[in-house]
Amino acid sequence: MLFIFQNNLIFTWIYEEDFQSTPVLITRSEIELLSLYEKELSCVENDSFQPIFHNHYLTLKLNLILMGKNHENYFKSDSQKEIDCLKITCLKNSKTINDFHSICHIYLNFSVIILNFTEVRLIFLSKNSSCLLSLTNTSDIISLDIHQMFLVDDKFRFTYQWSNFDQGKLFSWSQWPLTMKYLNSNINNLSKNKNQASKLNFSFFQCFSIDILIHSTSQELFIREQEAVSYWLDLQNNASINKKISNRSNNSIKPRRLVPFEIAKNNRICSEKFQNWILNYQKWHENISSTINNRSMTFEEQFQRIIELDVRFLIYEKYPTGIADRIIHMISTYLVALLTNRLFIFDKNWSEFIDTMQSSLNYQPEFVVPWLSQFDIIKKNLSLNIQKNLTIRKYSFSFDRYMKDYDYEKHFRERILIFRSHTGAVIHTIKSNSSIYRKFLTMDLKMNPENIFGCLYHSLFTYRLSALIKRVPLISSNNSLGHSPQQILQTLLSPRFFPIGIQIRAGDGTMTWKQVSSNGITILKKFENFFTCSQQIININKKLYRETNQIPIIFLLSDDIEIRQAALKRWKFSLECFYSIENKCQSNNSDLNILTNSNPVFHVTYAKDRIFAFQLGIFDNFLLSLCEQHIISTNSGFGRLATFASLKLRNIYSLSLNEQPSCQNQSLPLAISGYHWSGI
Structure with missing residues (x-):
């Protein structure tokens, strides 16, 4: 991306995501572009429908509060109705099929309560579906997980129809994070509406909605999030330059300070051998987590597959102390998972972390090991052979963790390990002369005590753009x-x-x-x-x-x-x-x-x-x-x-x-x- 400054305008060459399109010259102020981010994020937060197609599985999330708000005129027009039914249809196409065709009908029954004609409350009652799915329901959110594994080339559309609608309507939802393609398209549309190139305002802004869902892996989401954050930080830096300099040339602009995750991409900081090691683990993690989590299988069938593939787990459990203790323990546990080729899974009871940070791994237990929370009960009803091979144990570490050498293959033999601690051991693992992992980390991966923690940190998660915008x-x-x-x-x-x-x-x-x-x-x-x-x-x-x-x-x-x-x-x-x-x-x-x-x-x-x-x-x-x-x-x-x-x-x-x-x-x-x- 190239910024060219002239007088009070900024001309930005923005390339399409596939880098095949001709660059389009746009004229925008960085401050207005930052405003666009805030407005689009507000649109995302007001979406009543959010579909997710990650790691081969499809999940539909409905926000009941926003759904009642967005359809309050429909409900109020028939205020005597107490029960209403919402029909959701999932439509799919692929490379071999050009048109979208129905693969699933979902019927959700609600009790509709109208409060003082100013607020509509939807209370979920029951579901019926033509496809196998599971439903989780909180007071605000309904999450529908469809029990079918799809191909990465599959694409989806969704329609909805309330009881007395004549026909279904197409669901749409907001694009996030913003892409270069979207910024380019949106600003050009605004330019046409205002017929001004030098000074545009966002009074004509409308939420940018999409209605086709495509597949994403955790790694793809991770990279997309980092790219979006980098561009947003570019805008922040150039917005501050705008305030300082009214007449400027190319020579007056210096690159902003790199943030740590950008530094981590440098092979001189995080070695190429280290980055390949991480990439191979991520690919393995993605493949195994999808293979063992076929939602159409019974738990016993899942356990049998785990044993056949000899999959071992390392589950991080947070300690009830501060942020640093929790994250330092997480990175230490992540390192052990990498060294022992165990499937790294995250603590399900720290939802605020997942909302703030984007992970490069599909490590949420409800998606990978949904049986974990009721494992003791389920295990009793399994065959003796499965019980014998599904060993589990929780280990708690104290202050000796960062001064003691461990052989994680020899001393931690259970198939399912749960690590709980408030201490870290990354530095000792790479620095101790008696550590059995030192040679591999230093000689083979070319890492050292100064860079190992940061490189692990930035390979696992990154700051979400949405969380960053809210703070700034x-x-x-x-x-x-x-x-x-x-x-x-x-x-x-x-x-x-x-x-x-x-x-x-x-x-x-x-x-x-x-x-x-x-x-x-x-x-x-x-x-x-x-x-x-x-x-x-x-x-x-x-x-x-x-x-x-x-x-x-x-x-x-x-x-x-x-x-x-x-x-x-x-x-x-x-x-x-x-x-x-x-x-x-x-x-x-x-x-x-x-x-x-x-x-x-x-x-x-x-x-x-x-x-x-x-x-x-x-x-x-x-x-x-x-x-x-x-x-x-x-x-x-x-x-x-x-x-x-x-x-x-x-x-x-x-x-x-x-x-x-x-x-x-x-x-x-x-x-x-x-x-x-x-x-x-």
Whole structure:
């Protein structure tokens, strides 16, 4: 993709996804394009129907609240009706059949309740279907899983018909994530409507809907999500340039700072042999998970196939602590699955993670091992031969995990393993002289303690664009003391700045009970070693900053809101510096430039809204991973997680409370830091 800047316009060459079409020249402002993303995401969230065709299986999701809202005029026109039936027809075609033909009729009966003629409530009663399917129902969502394996070339359409409709209507749903093809098409349509090339508004915006469903694997969704995030970050970076520069040329534009998952694609960071190893496992995982999960088979038939194929499982179970503990344990478990060729499955009780992160694996238990939650009951009714071959055991790991060598083939023999822990063992597995896996990881895969964790992390999951957009809205309600999420993100992406990340762990108590407000000077004094260390780092590297024309800034994270508020009052990074054309604020200013928000922090274990707490935590960790240098709390996993995931591959500074800092030439190697606290 090529950006050409001229006056106040941006001309963008956008290529079709298949790279076979002629490039089309469009004229758009990045800010308007970002607005398009927000509007399209709103459309997605208001879809009452969402079909999913992943890994050879078809699932239909119906949102009853939105369905009642979208069809309220139909229901209110016949307010005496208490029971209504919805008929859904699945239509399929393939390469060998040109037209769509019906393969399944699904009948859903609802009780319709009209509340004060302003709201329609649908209560599911029963189903009937011409095809074999299973149905799960919450108060809001109906999920229909069709028990038939389809081909990757199959395509689907869906019609719906309420009881007194004369004929069926075609279902449509919103396209997400946005593709280059869609952006190109949508903007060209807007251009025709307005007959203006230089300044378009989105008052004519309509949700972009599709009505044909095609197949996607988990790996394809993973790649698509990363590509969409990369382009959205390009827009964020160029939007900030728009604000700073009115007259510009090609020479004035510098590439934005790469985010960690983009760095991980570099074979010099994550070796080609490592990436091939991961790719082979992903292909095997996809093939096996589809083979053993034929929804038309009985559980006994599934177990028999598992035994015949000698499939072994490793199931991750999260620990009820913080985000870092959970993810560090996940990556360690994932590594074991890779080393032992076990099918890696995820904890079903952490839905907020799946909603926020896109995985490269089909690892959700309800799709791969639906029998797991009732395994003990099912096993009793199986043949003795199957019972004998379906051994299962749960293992819990403590702090010795990251200091102890394991032979996972010798000591963990059960077919189904469940690992539970709050510690990590990736660094020890590759670094220990007595580790039986060290030679394979270092000599064969060409990996090392500095890159192994980050490369594993970014091969398994990536930040969903939808979750990222929600954290970085164009219009922010952020208070005046701190910086908005968009200001923070755009600053960290800008190559004009050298961001130093500081993570201060004051303790979970700062998030679980109301503190008595303390004096800002007192609290900064308590943690001054972190700020002194950052100033020493800046002093040591002044020559580097001048040569690279970069401005050192401090991105501050802390679980204590008062630390951030006090730091902002004393050293707040000026947005005048951010928007200035020249690096005027790079002069002999000895003050720190603090970049942070001043909003409360919520712990995932204690927060009332744990989904929101998790979303905020993941976003903060993502921002911290963009920093070039890290100063973290020794007794905390949160900062260490971001540091290892950042793939900056440089020493860090690890400090304890009240420790006298001497950060001059006394940085800590990552391999040593990986053994601190609960390990990596």
